[in-house]
Amino acid sequence: MFSEALDKKANEIIARYPVKRSALLPLLHLVQNEENQITKEGMRYVAKKVGVEMNDVFEVLTFYTMYFTEPIGTHHIQLCRTISCYLRGAEEIREHLEKRLGIKPGQRTADGRFRLSEVECLGSCCTAPMFQINFDYHENLTPEKVDQILDSLP
Amino acid sequence: MEMVKLTIDGKEYEAPKGKLLIEVCKDHGIDIPSFCYYPDLTPQAACRMCLVRIEKMPKLATSCTVTVADGMVVTTASNEILEMRKGMLDFILGNHPLDCPVCDKGGQCELQDMAFDHGTVYAQYAVNKNNTGEERLSPFIAFDEQRCVRCYRCIRVCEEWMDVHALTKIARGTHEYIGFYGKDLSCEQCGNCVEVCPVGALLSVDSRFKSRPWDMKETVTTCTYCGDGCQLNLGVRGEEYVRAASKDMTGINGEFLCIKGRYGSAFISSPERLKTPLVKKNGQHVAVSWDEALKYTAEKLAAVRKASGDASLAVIGSPRLTNEANLTLARLGKAFGTPHLTHFRKMELGDFWKNLSAPIGTHAEVQEATTVLVIGGDPTEESPLTGYSVRYAERKHDADLLVVHSRPIKIARRQADRFLHIRPNAESAIVQALVDEASLDQMAKTAGVPAADLRAVREAVHKAKNLAVVVGPQVTGAALKALARLADVIGKSDDKKMCFLPMAGYNNSVGAFDMGLTGNAADVREKCGQAVKAVYLVGANPVEQYGDGWKTALAKLDFLVVQELFLTETAQLADVVFPVSSYAEQDGSFTNQAGQVQRVARALEGQGQLRPDWLVVQAIAKEMGLNINAKGSAAALLKDIGTEISGYSGVSFAKIKESNGAFRTSRPLAAGTAFDPILADLRKQTGAIDTNAQHDTRVVEQGEGLFKLGTMLNQVPTMIEAQPFWDAHKGETAEWEGEFVAAAGD
Structure with a gap:
């Protein structure tokens, strides 16, 4: 669903941290920039990538104001x-x-x-x-x- | 254990190093208010109520996260701390509605108590409250956002106790609320979040607005569903069932309950309950008096016995009944002189007991185990407390968890250190590999698992220091016998501990067997109408549960007596139906699968002319002129059990109470009889496994076993209403966790 280039980028980001789940925030930005919003698929991709539950991803993205679950706009x-x-x-x-x-x-x-x-x-x-x-x-x-x-x- | 000395409020105390300060204080009777601290959950430090002054620390510290250290000097009550508590409560109450008069928690609310003990009379804040409505999260659980104190107990319980992760915190600041991703709360619906909620934020839909806590009479009793035997408090208002909860944390389950325990008891106040005895006249059930029904039944049974002999009568008891009821049934059967003393069961406990090489472990012992082997059953769906205990061992001290199952069950997908995904019905192959190393490679092929994995499991089991083996009903025949002998095969030594926990199925499966109903009722079906002419059937619905073969079989009988709560499909076929008390309407005892005898206590009178099962059985015997050593109370019958049944020696209601509510039965270990015949049978059994069978890769869905309706759950309105909800969520587990990829076997 996401491009290979994005996946590669995601792996690079994850490699920066000693604990995988620390990459949650940058990965959310990554998928948001890709799709202009964070979709269910995006959440799921990030959740799987860093090994957390969907609810954990949702908790984080509702806490911060810079994540959007609807298209941001051009x-x-x-x-x-x-x-x-x-x-x-x-x-x-x-x-x-x-x-x-x-x-x-x-x-x-x-x-x-x-x-x-x-x-x-x-x-x-x-x-x-x-x-x-x-x-x-x-x-x-x-x-x-x-x-x-x-x-x-x- | 290393002890440290510390000073709290000027007094010196000794405490184990590393213990949380708040726990040490509570141990010594020093009151520290808290919302978010909860035993068994990870520290959160969210509510800030437990702040204390610790010398040399720059600020007040949360005693729920600080571990005690040597020389620590703590102040728990000073003006500074009292003022701080007032301030914190003011924050917490800032958005809290004044709806205590309509809140279910009113009177049992931790926030009320806290405000009373530590709060101020007037609030400092004059800002408007964020008014929000109540939201229905699922058919069982409702959420009132405004009452929430943000202690996150519910979230942690869902994550840590249940491993469901259904709840989380959404948004932030004063707008934060407890929620989830998705449109409704898709979970096991255990309601433990409701249980631990300190305020009335999370609510049980079925009991909401029905009673104030002080209007309810609460009785501690034992759950009537699975074999775990959780203790629950039945709340009754007048003659009406209100709710089941688990509040005093003294039972084997602490505060844990599952959906059935918490929401499955409303059937006791169902209008469908049988109220009078029924006798079939001209093909129609007619309500009659007890005297008439008893007399008619006695005459008919006596007639059949006279015409066709003792063995033409069969007694079918039930793992749902109390020990006392099953004892009287066994006595009745013995007085008849019939060999057909049976009940329906999932597991051949007789084979298991006879070969037992290690003691039956309690849930607490499973929780302590360092290696847990789960084979042939799904604890999450069939025995939730067993599942909880296995998860506990994994969570608290990272036990080595080995799971053997023919389908990817939850515990295998999420917790297991090693999962052997075997072919359907290939449990025996794993058992053989465990007891006979030489055949390991071949058994790996037979079961369709990698030989290296199987070898690793075998090694882990054989080397384990503290092993718990959870045995499910799919381990049958010689495999069950051989598995029971495992401790002998491994070899016993002083530094090795081992226990078994059979997942026996029903609330009193073990008791029904122990009371003498040793036959399996499934064997009676073939004989109906041939050798067996009359059946005395209590508390079972084989027509619905075990298929239509039973309908034709029972129709062939000359006479059928049924004792039931409802006019079930089976009861409809009966010549006489007796209305009996449910578990909530009688005294007695159940024996759980861990071999603990627990109290069943009368919570309400019941509507109609109900009698406990044992009383009905004794009345029939009396009418027939049989002496079955009748007793006038359940207590007296339990005393008889204490003298007659091996392993139950000395049991009584008083003794159960003395043993903290769970009297442990003893079971003799098999004296070193020959193992070779069992092994020979086992080889035959594994030889018969279909090695071409495909692996069953269907993920076991959330609620697949838990949400199934039976005789009792069918009469629980919330359960019926929840059906569309569950249908809508079917397939979700598989969707979220992705396709399960079977391990390549051969």
Whole structure:
């Protein structure tokens, strides 16, 4: 079900730890990046790979906020809401995003292109307000800049 | 054991090194409040109620995770600690609803006690509670999230006691709840999570809202299902059964129960119970008085006996009945002078007893064993406490677990150190390899297992320091005899311990045999209508359980008497049916498969004109003018057992109580009779194994044996309602664990 390349990667990750089950978190990220979400098959793959029960995997993935059991969307906008960004107008950015995308934080647009999340500090306070889309930082945001960024996305 | 000295609250104590501090405190009567600490479960340190001050430690420490050390100075009660407990309780109560008046646990709740002893009057938090509803997890178990204190006892019990892993914690913080992956709770439904829940968060669906704990009368008695003989508390409100639980932890099972023990007793209050004696007149059952029914039965039996002789009467007892009932039945049969003294059984205990070379072990001894051999039975599905004990040995001290079975049973898939997946009906080949090394390679071929594996099992068994052999009903004939002789074959020595635990099947299989019903009822079928003209059948439903052959066989009889709880398929054929008390409505005793005699105690009166089985049998004998040494109470009959039955010497209700509820019977070991004839028979038996038979690779599903309905479970509403649920989950075990790959044999 998963590619051989992914399986190889998984083995490499597992080899980093003295105990197999320690690889649970990175493996969940691995399958999530592959499928844009963690499916039942993904959970099962990870469970078998590190030798734990399905329930153990489910416990871990519901504990953390960065795992999703539904498709994340093509572009995951992670808007910082911690104090520096907040003071520099993160709330305005959020309102703008909500209006433009028609969704609230924690939701995904109907076409599956965007997901909006509010996250805690991403360590870029000197360039606040900022958000991260998938793995890329976008800093010193204004509503206009947000529009530009979103328009430029594929 | 190395002892250490420590000071607790200014007093000096001695304690074994490595013991948990909280346990040492409890041993010495020092109260330390806790939710998540639980004996036999791994420490969790989740509730933070057991914090104590230990000198030289920077912060308060959880006494449930700290092991005692020499020179430790501990304070368990100071202002600091009392304040901390108040604060912790405030947290725990922060989201707890004030619904004690409708909560099943109210009055038996650890949180209530704790709040009373250690809490404050007013809460510090004025935030709104997360209000959530109750959720039905399965047909047996419900969950009220808001009442949960997050002690995770349920999760640990499910993982450690049961090895089911059905429950886990979902989400986090104040939103955390006990849940699972999937849409409902697919598990063995043992309800042990409900048992250990300190509050009313996990609930039994069948007894919920039926009674307050203090409105219930609770009676400790012995379970009426499998041969393990767990102790349970039957809760009765008025004349109505409410619930079965196992609360006082004093019985052989501690707090462990299975689905049948916990949820299988509602049949005693079923409206379908027989209430009056029935006599068949013109093909129809008519309710009659006891006097009439007894007189009619006595006359008919006497007539058959006169016409066709003593041997034309057959007595079929039951492994479901008390020892007292089976004793009177055996006495009745002897007074008849008939050789047909029988009961239905799964295992030929006679062969086993006669060849016994090591004592029968209790569950506690199996738990201590360093090597466990499970052969020919599935403890998880057939004898859950035995399964628990085997898992316990594996969990607590990593016992060497060897499993021999023709199908991949759970214990083989998940715990076994070595699993010999044999061909169907090839148990005898393994037994032969154990007792006769020369034939090992050939037996490996016969059984279809790798010779190296079989050799390893043989070596492990022969070298074991403390061996427990759990024998299932699939070991038959000469193999059973030979296996019983195993200790002689291995050779006894002082540094070797060994015990057997037969999985005898029913709650009183061992007792029924010991009381003198030594024949197997299966042999009576052929004789029905020929040599046997009348059958006195008690507490069995062969028509349903053993197939239609019985229906035609019983129809050939001149006269059939049945004593039953319900009008079963077999009772419908009877000329006379007597309504009798269930195990909950009478006093008596059962002997479990570990040979322990345990008390059956009367929990309720019962509806209708019920009589205990032994009383009915004695009344018949009286009507027929036979002297069967009748007694007026179960206690007196048990005293008779104590004088008449070998191994039961001195047993009485008082003695059972003295022995912590389980009086251990003794069984003589076989005096060195010749082993060669048994071996010769065994060789014949293994020679007959079909070596072309395919391995049965079907995974044994969760509940395959546990969820099967019989005479009693058929009358339990929750069990009936659960059928669609189980049907929906069929095949899941195999799906999750993947295809089982059989070990290549030859």
